[in-house]
Amino acid sequence: xxxxxxxxxxxxxxxxxxxxxxxxxxxxxxxxxxxxxxxxxxxxxxxxxxxxxxxxxxxxxxxxxxxxxxxxxxxxxxxxxxxxxxxxxxxxxxxxxxxxxxxxxxxxxxxxxxxxxxxxxxxxxxxxxxxxxxxxxxxxxxxxxxxxxxxxxxxxxxxxxxxxxxxxxxxxxxxxxxxxxxxxxxxxxxxxxxxxxxxxxxxxxxxxxxxxxxxxxxxxxxxxxxx
Amino acid sequence: xxxxxxxxxxxxxxxxxxxxxxxxxxxxxxxxxxxxxxxxxxxxxxxxxxxxxxxxxxxxxxxxxxxxxx
Amino acid sequence: xxxxxxxxxxxxxxxxxxxxxxxxxxxxxxxxxxxxxxxxxxxxxxxxxxxxxxxxxxxxxxxxxxxxxxxxxxxxxxxxxxxxxxxxxxxxxxxxxxxxxxxxxxxxxxxxxxxxxxxxxxxxxxxxxxxxxxxxxxxxxxxxxxxxxxxxxxxxxxxxxxxxxxxxxxxxxxxxxxxxxxxxxxxxxxxxxxxxxxxxxxxxxxxxxxxxxxxxxxxxxxxxxxxxxxxxxxxxxxxxxxxxxx
Numbered sequence: 364x365x366x367x368x369x370x371x372x373x374x375x376x377x378x379x380x381x382x383x384x385x386x387x388x389x390x391x392x393x394x395x396x397x398x399x400x401x402x403x404x405x406x407x408x409x410x411x412x413x414x415x416x417x418x419x420x421x422x423x424x425x426x427x428x429x430x431x432x433x434x435x436x437x438x439x440x441x442x443x444x445x446x447x448x449x450x451x452x453x454x455x456x457x458x459x460x461x462x463x464x465x466x467x468x469x470x471x472x473x474x475x476x477x478x479x480x481x482x483x484x485x486x487x488x489x490x491x492x493x494x495x496x497x498x499x500x501x502x503x504x505x506x507x508x509x510x511x512x513x514x515x516x517x518x519x520x521x522x523x524x525x526x527x528x529x530x531x532x533x534x535x536x537x538x539x540x541x542x543x544x545x546x547x548x549x550x551x552x553x554x555x556x557x558x559x560x561x562x563x564x565x566x567x568x569x570x571x572x573x574x575x576x577x578x579x580x581x582x583x584x585x586x587x588x589x590x
Numbered sequence: 591x592x593x594x595x596x597x598x599x600x601x602x603x604x605x606x607x608x609x610x611x612x613x614x615x616x617x618x619x620x621x622x623x624x625x626x627x628x629x630x631x632x633x634x635x636x637x638x639x640x641x642x643x644x645x646x647x648x649x650x651x652x653x654x655x656x657x658x659x660x
Numbered sequence: 661x662x663x664x665x666x667x668x669x670x671x672x673x674x675x676x677x678x679x680x681x682x683x684x685x686x687x688x689x690x691x692x693x694x695x696x697x698x699x700x701x702x703x704x705x706x707x708x709x710x711x712x713x714x715x716x717x718x719x720x721x722x723x724x725x726x727x728x729x730x731x732x733x734x735x736x737x738x739x740x741x742x743x744x745x746x747x748x749x750x751x752x753x754x755x756x757x758x759x760x761x762x763x764x765x766x767x768x769x770x771x772x773x774x775x776x777x778x779x780x781x782x783x784x785x786x787x788x789x790x791x792x793x794x795x796x797x798x799x800x801x802x803x804x805x806x807x808x809x810x811x812x813x814x815x816x817x818x819x820x821x822x823x824x825x826x827x828x829x830x831x832x833x834x835x836x837x838x839x840x841x842x843x844x845x846x847x848x849x850x851x852x853x854x855x856x857x858x859x860x861x862x863x864x865x866x867x868x869x870x871x872x873x874x875x876x877x878x879x880x881x882x883x884x885x886x887x888x889x890x891x892x893x894x895x896x897x898x899x900x901x902x903x904x905x906x
Contacts, residue, residue: 519821520805522809532800532801532804533805533822534801536794536798536826536833537826537829537833543837544836547839564836568832575828579821579824579825582742582817582821583818586817587818589814590813590818591702591703592702592703592704592705599702605712605713605715605777609712609713612720612770613716615769615770615773616723616766616769616770619766620766620875623762623875624878627879627883627885627886628882630886630890631882638893638898638902639902639906642899642902
């Protein structure tokens with residue numbers, strides 16, 4: 364890759380970050396969603412700490428996934444509505460890189476922030492303390508994969524009115540491996556096992572995704588703009 | 591043959607309901623799968639045929655008028 | 661290869677081809693299905709562990725196998741349509757989706773019905789069944805995406821991209837569900853392990869798999885033909901073709 368492409372990726376990501384930070388509610392809402400849905404589980408399942416400890420990895424991961432899903436749909440919406448997406452398609456820089464920069468910015472604002480607040484809720488759900496670093500690591504890696512996959516869905520549905528539910532139908536099946544790897548890592552750590560292989564799988568999925576997903580995102584954006 | 595009588599075949603040592611149920615559902619789905627596109631094709635084909643016939647008779651009418659003209 | 665794809669890409673050629681092939685292929689496939697079903701139901705011996713309930717295998721396994729292969733066929737058609745911009749490949753891709761979804765559904769229903777006498781419950785989150793369910797969702801996703809687009813040419817392209825993404829993911833999904841299952845369940849009740857299957861059961865099973873592949877091909881062609889008739893209503897070649905038949 365030429366150095367100016369890296370520069371382009373960096374500039375784009377920073378631009379997207381500035382846009383994102385300027386609207387704090389878009390950063391906070393997914394976190395609030397995460398907090399509130401996690402709260403529903405003890406209410407729904409009963410307050411028994413031992414039971415919650417067993418279910419905690421699954422609860423935390425499923426809710427993180429849903430929280431990612433709620434924001435992924437809007438990934439390209441703003442740029443699509445104000446027309447800047449069309450200019451990015453016509454720009455000399457590869458569209459795949461632009462898409463990747465959007466995903467990275469989105470991940471930094473949603474996935475990383477969620478990772479940072481997750482220990483608090485892990486403690487509230489009685490997750491064993493030794494599993495918390497693994498939970499954070501798995502969420503950090505996994506949410507990047509979720510954002511990449513979500514980006515594909517968002518690119519394909521950006522031109523469709525009320526595409527939110529459709530987006531869930533498209534990408535929830537594709538989220539499954541990430542969920543399996545993430546939950547397994549945390550459960551393994553909570554049970555005293557070695558979570559390294561699951562984290563490695565999460566890393567491998569993210570690495571594969573970062574290469575392939577931008578291509579699908581670029582193709583999806585072109586199709587959405589043509590239609 | 592694995593069964594002695596028709597009843598035994600039907601009853602399948604207690605598993606009859608499951609086995610026949612599974613085969614029944616599958617047969618139903620497969621029949622629908624095959625029949626729907628056939629019906630759709632037949633319908634469209636008839637529509638096209640009717641259209642073509644109408645166009646032909648219109649053409650014939652025009653030709654007759656031309657022939658009738660002095 | 662290129663020539664075949666090119667020929668297939670021509671609607672008149674394909675229409676004639678489908679008419680000619682379906683006339684004998686469809687009855688043949690139906691006969692194979694009936695023969696396979698009667699063989700499996702009536703002549704194959706009962707299983708020594710499961711008794712007669714195992715006879716569901718003769719539809720469950722073929723439907724599941726072909727459903728999975730169908731997704732790859734769909735993705736291949738999608739790739740052809742994206743790379744060579746062949747309209748016919750779009751039609752093929754659209755035609756596969758409902759057939760694949762129906763076969764996946766058959767696989768799920770027969771799996772559940774089989775589960776009741778075998779495991780004592782209609783549904784078990786077994787690795788295979790769970791993967792099947794996810795495959796069903798993938799099919800549903802492609803169909804929903806197609807319906808959502810107003811512009812059908814764009815819809816086909818979007819579905820092609822989605823099915824390619826799904827294709828990359830399917831092996832990962834299957835593998836991950838496998839690991840997930842083995843993590844939670846010691847492999848004690850996996851009855852579908854690698855116990856050798858007797859030829860008296862294997863032959864009807866193979867016959868049924870072949871028949872289901874044939875049925876899949878026929879249904880896809882039937883769907884494509886119906887679609888062609890719809891989209892080429894006004895075309896001269898089609899009108900001539902239909903007039904000749906009558």
